[in-house]
Amino acid sequence: xxxxxxxxxxxxxxxxxxxxxxxxxxxxxxxxxxxxxxxxxxxxxxxxxxxxxxxxxxxxxxxxxxxxxxxxxxxxxxxxxxxxxxxxxxxxxxxxxxxxxxxxxxxxxxxxxxxxxxxxxxxxxxxxxxxxxxxxxxxxxxxxxxxxxxxxxxxxxxxxxxxxxxxxxxxxxxxxxxxxxxxxxxxxxxxxxxxxxxxxxxxxxxxxxxxxxxxxxxxxxxxxxxxxxxxxxxxxxxxxxxxxxxxxxxxxxxxx
Amino acid sequence: xxxxxxxxxxxxxxxxxxxxxxxxxxxxxxxxxxxxxxxxxxxxxxxxxxxxxxxxxxxxxxxxxxxxxxxxxxxxxxxxxxxxxxxxxxxxxxxxxxxxxxxxxxxxxxxxxxxxxxxxxxxxxxxxxxxxxxxxxxxxxxxxxxxxxxxxxxxxxxxxxxxxxxxxxxxxxxxxxxxxxxxxxxxxxxxxxxxxxxxxxxxxxxxxxxxxxxxxxxxxxxxxxxxxxxxxxxxxxxxxxxxxxxxxxxxxxxxx
Numbered sequence: 001x002x003x004x005x006x007x008x009x010x011x012x013x014x015x016x017x018x019x020x021x022x023x024x025x026x027x028x029x030x031x032x033x034x035x036x037x038x039x040x041x042x043x044x045x046x047x048x049x050x051x052x053x054x055x056x057x058x059x060x061x062x063x064x065x066x067x068x069x070x071x072x073x074x075x076x077x078x079x080x081x082x083x084x085x086x087x088x089x090x091x092x093x094x095x096x097x098x099x100x101x102x103x104x105x106x107x108x109x110x111x112x113x114x115x116x117x118x119x120x121x122x123x124x125x126x127x128x129x130x131x132x133x134x135x136x137x138x139x140x141x142x143x144x145x146x147x148x149x150x151x152x153x154x155x156x157x158x159x160x161x162x163x164x165x166x167x168x169x170x171x172x173x174x175x176x177x178x179x180x181x182x183x184x185x186x187x188x189x190x191x192x193x194x195x196x197x198x199x200x201x202x203x204x205x206x207x208x209x210x211x212x213x214x215x216x217x218x219x220x221x222x223x224x225x226x227x228x229x230x231x232x233x234x235x236x237x238x239x240x241x242x243x244x245x246x247x248x249x250x251x252x253x254x255x256x
Numbered sequence: 257x258x259x260x261x262x263x264x265x266x267x268x269x270x271x272x273x274x275x276x277x278x279x280x281x282x283x284x285x286x287x288x289x290x291x292x293x294x295x296x297x298x299x300x301x302x303x304x305x306x307x308x309x310x311x312x313x314x315x316x317x318x319x320x321x322x323x324x325x326x327x328x329x330x331x332x333x334x335x336x337x338x339x340x341x342x343x344x345x346x347x348x349x350x351x352x353x354x355x356x357x358x359x360x361x362x363x364x365x366x367x368x369x370x371x372x373x374x375x376x377x378x379x380x381x382x383x384x385x386x387x388x389x390x391x392x393x394x395x396x397x398x399x400x401x402x403x404x405x406x407x408x409x410x411x412x413x414x415x416x417x418x419x420x421x422x423x424x425x426x427x428x429x430x431x432x433x434x435x436x437x438x439x440x441x442x443x444x445x446x447x448x449x450x451x452x453x454x455x456x457x458x459x460x461x462x463x464x465x466x467x468x469x470x471x472x473x474x475x476x477x478x479x480x481x482x483x484x485x486x487x488x489x490x491x492x493x494x495x496x497x498x499x500x501x502x503x504x505x506x507x508x509x510x511x512x
Contacts, residue, residue: 010475012266100510107510115426165462169425169511170371171433172504173443173463175470187429206421206473207429214431214470217462218490219266223449234474248428254356254363255425255511 013230014219015040021227023060028149030054031228040230042156047231048146049216052135052164052179053122054227055142061134063090065123080104087123090132094119099256110135113247114179115256116166135164139180140242147182159183159236163213169255176217178209178243185237186210186245207246208236269486270475271296277483279316284405286310287484296486298412303487304402305472308391308420308435309378310483311398317390319346321379336360343379346388350375355512366391369503370435371512372422391420395436396498403438415439415492419469425511432473434465434499441493442466442501463502464492 017034021027027050035041042048070078070089078085081104088106092098095108099115108119112135120135136142143160150158162180167173178186186209216229250256273290277283283306291297298304326334326345334341337360344362348354351364355371366375368391376391392398399416406414418436423429434442442465468487476482506512 009270010268010471012268012471014265102510103508105510165460168463170504170509171463171466172502173461173466175463175466177427204421205429207424207427207431208474210427210429210431211470211473214467215266215268215474217467218464218471218487223446231474246428248426252359253426254358254361 008233010215010234011230011232012215012219013040013232014224014226015228015230016224016226017054017228018225021054021057023057023062025058026149027054027058027146028153032150032153034228042150042154042158042230043232044156045232045235046156047159047161047184047212047234047236048150049161049163049212049220049229049231050143050146051220051227052120052139052162053133055136055139055146055162055180056122056133059136059142061136063132063134065090065130065132077101084123084129087118087121087132090134091118091121094121094134109256112139112179113244114164114166114177116164120164120166120179136162136180140182140244141180143180143182157183157238159238161209161212161216163216165217176210176213178213178246181209181241181243181246183238184209185239185241186243187241188237209243209246264489266471266490267486267488268471268475269296269488270480270482271484271486272480272482273310273484274481277310277313279313279318281314282405283310283314283402284409288406288409290484298406298410298414298486299488300412301488301491302412303415303417303440303468303490303492304406305417305419305468305476305485305487306399306402307476307483308376308395308418309389311392311395311402311418311436312378312389315392315398317392319388319390321346321386321388333357340379340385343374343377343388346390347374347377350377350390365512368395368435369500370420370422370433372420376420376422376435392418392436396438396500397436399436399438413439413494415494417465417468417472419472421473432466432469434469434502437465437497437499437502439494440465441495441497442499443497444493465499465502 065086068086070085075085097109100107110119122133139162147160163176165174188206190204321342324342326341331341353365356363378389395418403416419432421430444462446460
C-alpha cells in the first residue's frame with residue numbers, strides 16, 4: 001500500500017509501567033495493563049516502540065555470569081581496561097565476528113547482524129553485576145509475536161519496533177536503533193518521486209525505523225520506567241519487512 | 257541548569273513553508289511568516305529543528321559547477337561510476353581528508369569535522385545539475401544567529417538544531433544528524449544518576465541532538481515543503497554547547 005503523508009503533527013506518547021518485567025511475563029498483557037491504568041488506548045495508525053530490555057527479560061535472556069569462564073588471554077586483556085572478562089567472553093559467544101577490539105572497546109557483529117559494543121549485552125546493576133542480559137534471540141519474531149498478541153486483544157494491527165541504544169562511529173553518545181520490526185517497512189524509498197515543483201528526487205532512502213527508534217528515545221528511559229511509547233500520526237507503509245532490510249551487506253560496507 | 261524530564265508526551269509539529277528560500281532571505285523572517293500563516297506560534301520550552309538546506313540557500317552556499325575543473329585522474333574515477341567529477345572535486349575541496357573512496361562512494365571528513373558522503377554537497381535537480389549547494393560554513397553559528405533573531409522577534413529563547421541526512425556504516429538508509437546547535441546541550445549524560453530502584457546507571461551518554469534530528473526527520477521532508485519543525489514537550493538542558501560535542505576525536509575513533 002503506497003504511503004500517504006499527512007501534513008500534521010506526530011505525537012510521541014510514553015507508556016509508563018508500574019511493575020518490572022520478569023521471565024515469562026506477557027509483554028502485551030503488561031503493556032495493556034499499563035495503558036489501562038494510564039487511561040491510554042491504541043488508535044488506528046499508531047506504531048508501538050518498545051525498548052528491547054523488557055522483551056529480553058520476558059524471554060528470560062538472563063545469563064548467570066558466574067557460569068562463564070573466560071580464557072587467560074581474555075582475562076589479561078579485560079583487566080588492562082577494568083572490564084569484566086566474563087562479559088567479554090559472553091559477547092564473543094554472542095557474536096559471529098569481531099569488528100574491532102582496541103583501547104578497551106570490543107565491537108562485534110552479533111548473530112543477528114548488528115554491529116555494536118559487547119554484542120549488545122547489558123549487565124544488570126541490580127545484583128552487583130552477577131547477571132547479564134542478552135538481546136532477544138530474534139527481535140523480529142518478538143515484534144511479530146507482540147503485534148499478533150495486541151491484535152488479538154485490541155482488534156488493531158499495530159506495527160511494532162523493538163530498539164536498543166548503540167554507539168556510532170565518528171559521533172559521541174548513543175542513539176536508539178531498531179533491532180526488530182513487524183508490520184511496517186523499515187525504509188522509505190523516495191527515489192523517483194517528485195518534489196513540489198515536479199523535479200525527480202535523487203537517491204533518497206530513509207531509515208525511518210531508526211528515526212522512529214530515536215524519536216522514541218526522547219520519551220522512553222530508564223529513569224522514568226517508560227520502556228515503551230506510541231508514535232501517533234506518522235504515516236508508515238504496511239508490509240512485510242524486518243530488521244534485515246536495515247543491515248548493509250558486508251560486501252557493500254566500507255567500514256568493517 | 258539540571259534537566260527535569262516531564263513524563264508527558266512530546267509533539268513534533270511541522271512548519272510548512274510557502275516560498276522557496278533564496279540567497280539573502282532571513283530564515284527567522286520566513287519561518288515566522290510561515291508560522292503566522294499556519295496559525296502556529298512558539299511556546300516556552302520549544303525546540304526548533306531546521307533542515308540545513310534552507311540555511312545553505314539563505315547563506316548563498318551555491319557553487320556553479322561549470323567553474324570547477326577536476327583533474328584527469330578524478331574524471332577517470334568518476335566516469336567509472338557515472339558520477340559528476342566536478343562534484344567529487346568540490347567535495348574534496350570542502351574536506352579536510354578522505355576517509356574512504358571505493359566502489360563509487362567518496363566518504364570525506366568535512367572542514368567542520370562531519371564524516372559523510374561527498375562532504376554533504378547537494379546537487380540541485382532544478383537546473384539540470386549545474387549548481388551545487390554546500391553545507392553552511394559554520395552551522396553552529398547559523399543556529400546561534402537564528403536563535404538570536406527569533407529571540408528578538410518573539411521574546412523567547414528557543415534552542416535551534418540544524419540537520420542534514422547522512423548515511424551510516426553498517427546500516428542501510430539515511431537518517432538525520434545534528435550539524436549545528438545553539439541554546440542547548442547536545443548530549444545528555446545520565447552517568448551516575450539512579451534508576452527508580454535507586455541503582456546507579458552505567459555509562460550512558462545519549463546523543464539527544466541527533467535523536468531530535470531524527471524525530472524531526474519524521475515530519476520534515478522535501479515532498480511536503482516542510483523544512484522545519486517544532487519539538488514541543490521535550491525537557492532539554494540549556495547551556496552552551498555546539499556540534500563539536502557530538503564529534504568523536506580521531507584519537508578515540510576506531511573507524512577512520
